[in-house]
Amino acid sequence: MIELDGVSRTFTVRHRERGRLRRRAQVVEAVRDLSFRVEAGEFVGYLGPNGAGKSTTIKMLIGILTPTAGRIRVAGLDPSRRRTALARRIGVVFGQRTTLWWDLPLKDSFELSRLLYKVDREQYRRRLDELSERLDLGGLLSTPVRQLSLGQRMRGDIAAALLHDPDVLVLDEPTIGLDVVSKAAVRAFLRGLNAERGTTVLLTTHDLGDIERLCRRVMLIDHGRLGFDGTVDELRATVPGEASIEDVVARIYLGSAPAPSLEPPNYPQ
Amino acid sequence: MLTDLRTWLLLVRAWLRAAAQYPASFALLMTGSFLVSGLDVAAILVIFSHVRELGGFTLPEVMFVYGTAGVSFALANLFAGNADNLGAYIRSGDFDVMLIRPVSAFVQLGADRFSPQKVGRLAQAAVVLAIALPQLGIPWSRAWMIPLMILCGFVIFTAIWAITGALQFLLVDAPEVSAAFTFGGGQLTQYPLSVYGADLVRGVTFIVPLAFVSWQPALYVLGREDPLGLPYALRFAAPAAALILSLLAALAWRAGLRRYRSTGS
Numbered sequence A: 001m002i003e004l005d006g007v008s009r010t011f012t013v014r015h016r017e018r019g020r021l022r023r024r025a026q027v028v029e030a031v032r033d034l035s036f037r038v039e040a041g042e043f044v045g046y047l048g049p050n051g052a053g054k055s056t057t058i059k060m061l062i063g064i065l066t067p068t069a070g071r072i073r074v075a076g077l078d079p080s081r082r083r084t085a086l087a088r089r090i091g092v093v094f095g096q097r098t099t100l101w102w103d104l105p106l107k108d109s110f111e112l113s114r115l116l117y118k119v120d121r122e123q124y125r126r127r128l129d130e131l132s133e134r135l136d137l138g139g140l141l142s143t144p145v146r147q148l149s150l151g152q153r154m155r156g157d158i159a160a161a162l163l164h165d166p167d168v169l170v171l172d173e174p175t176i177g178l179d180v181v182s183k184a185a186v187r188a189f190l191r192g193l194n195a196e197r198g199t200t201v202l203l204t205t206h207d208l209g210d211i212e213r214l215c216r217r218v219m220l221i222d223h224g225r226l227g228f229d230g231t232v233d234e235l236r237a238t239v240p241g242e243a244s245i246e247d248v249v250a251r252i253y254l255g256s257a258p259a260p261s262l263e264p265p266n267y268p269q
Numbered sequence B: 001m002l003t004d005l006r007t008w009l010l011l012v013r014a015w016l017r018a019a020a021q022y023p024a025s026f027a028l029l030m031t032g033s034f035l036v037s038g039l040d041v042a043a044i045l046v047i048f049s050h051v052r053e054l055g056g057f058t059l060p061e062v063m064f065v066y067g068t069a070g071v072s073f074a075l076a077n078l079f080a081g082n083a084d085n086l087g088a089y090i091r092s093g094d095f096d097v098m099l100i101r102p103v104s105a106f107v108q109l110g111a112d113r114f115s116p117q118k119v120g121r122l123a124q125a126a127v128v129l130a131i132a133l134p135q136l137g138i139p140w141s142r143a144w145m146i147p148l149m150i151l152c153g154f155v156i157f158t159a160i161w162a163i164t165g166a167l168q169f170l171l172v173d174a175p176e177v178s179a180a181f182t183f184g185g186g187q188l189t190q191y192p193l194s195v196y197g198a199d200l201v202r203g204v205t206f207i208v209p210l211a212f213v214s215w216q217p218a219l220y221v222l223g224r225e226d227p228l229g230l231p232y233a234l235r236f237a238a239p240a241a242a243l244i245l246s247l248l249a250a251l252a253w254r255a256g257l258r259r260y261r262s263t264g265s
């Protein structure tokens, strides 16, 4: 369902140095020579410290960013060349950003999505009923998106990403900022989606609870390279005797991090 | 093309609906915009009424050139004018969201934050054209060119918006540069080009085919000699110019998208 073959992505950033007119170019290698496959029906967690290249990978998978090297296939399509065709077959959720229309009531946003994705009306009605029941959106449908709380908005975003019944669902930090109850609701929903409909799910997260409770497979990347690929138990077993998965992951992150003075970590915003 | 138009209409309808949720401010905005356009039309008429002639052209002829270019420009502004703000969409990350939908990102950008005020601009140019037409008594044998030249002008302006938009993929902080091109072009074509110097007109004819927007086809419609003596065939070149420019625009936009870097978060 998802195939990456030697994929790299670099960014050239220009710094203005003091006392110099010309700006110095520096190349950031966000993703380096990454290869993996995800089969249909898998539930994969994509893990890595801040700035590891997770969002960059996701953006290449959905065709927003063109890789600087390598080959990507999602649902058999090259994402950057067939972006709009691919959009009908995948669902995308950005935890940090809504794909809904800020000023429209939730149900108008959904209706607009239906028209843009050309989903058949009858099919859409059934799908919306099912999603709004499972994600408990019933009471929110006539609320403008800007008035929704983060957790409510996230459920709305997940529903919007699934209205066209995609084969693959890609989520970038879907549980960020959610309370325990909302997190549990989102997790239960995603697990059900994967188990019952067989939708392939790939999610990034910093919440190891997501990984433990949801993902049969974990991929860990750091500095743009794949550092681990296996089951949660295998991940735990990489560090003998450690109790919690937090400790294991922290060890891996720390072990692979270069000295902070050489390359300061990149935090968003 | 038709899908793009459908997408645009769907999005604009949604924006209008969202705006209509605040009926008072919507009504105020509309009234205000029509008042301003009305004043604009009045101002233009006052200016024109003091002119018997401009660059060798009579008042109704000048209004014809102004009106056709204005309608083309206003239509393109309605459809794609928001492309000037692409840089801001890129920086805020909102452009990413447009790229995950199965419809053209350019069209989504054009329709986003649609404001009814843009309709006022269109009405203004249309009024000037409507006043000029009956006074000119253009025969049907030449009038067929009018809708065609408006359409070609619309395509040319939209293409320029796409090209300047594409430049913003490279220069994320350059909205002013882009507005200078698009709005500058809009201003330039609204007067008979013979008021400008000959070199400028040659440059405009061959470098940026803005002259096709209204000047060359208008010479045909009005049955006038070209004061600069450029070949007669140029009067029919608008569709070719529109086609070539829109191909260039499509290439530039795609090249820009491939260079798109999104944001770091």
Ligand SMILES: Nc1ncnc2c1ncn2[C@@H]1O[C@H](COP(=O)(O)OP(=O)(O)OP(=O)(O)O)[C@@H](O)[C@H]1O
Pocket: A011, A012, A013, A028, A029, A030, A048, A049, A050, A051, A052, A053, A054, A055, A056, A057, A266, A267, A268, B261, B262, B263, B264, B265
């Ligand atoms: N548009 C961009 N321009 C320049 N550098 C970028 C851009 N996008 C990402 N980067 C750089 O690429 C690297 C990977 O960023 P990415 O956003 O993929 O990390 P991430 O794993 O999603 O991190 P986080 O957990 O903080 O979200 C970082 O060093 C970042 O600074």
Ligand SMILES: [Mg+2]
Pocket: A054, A055, A056, A172, B265
């Ligand atoms: Mg990220």
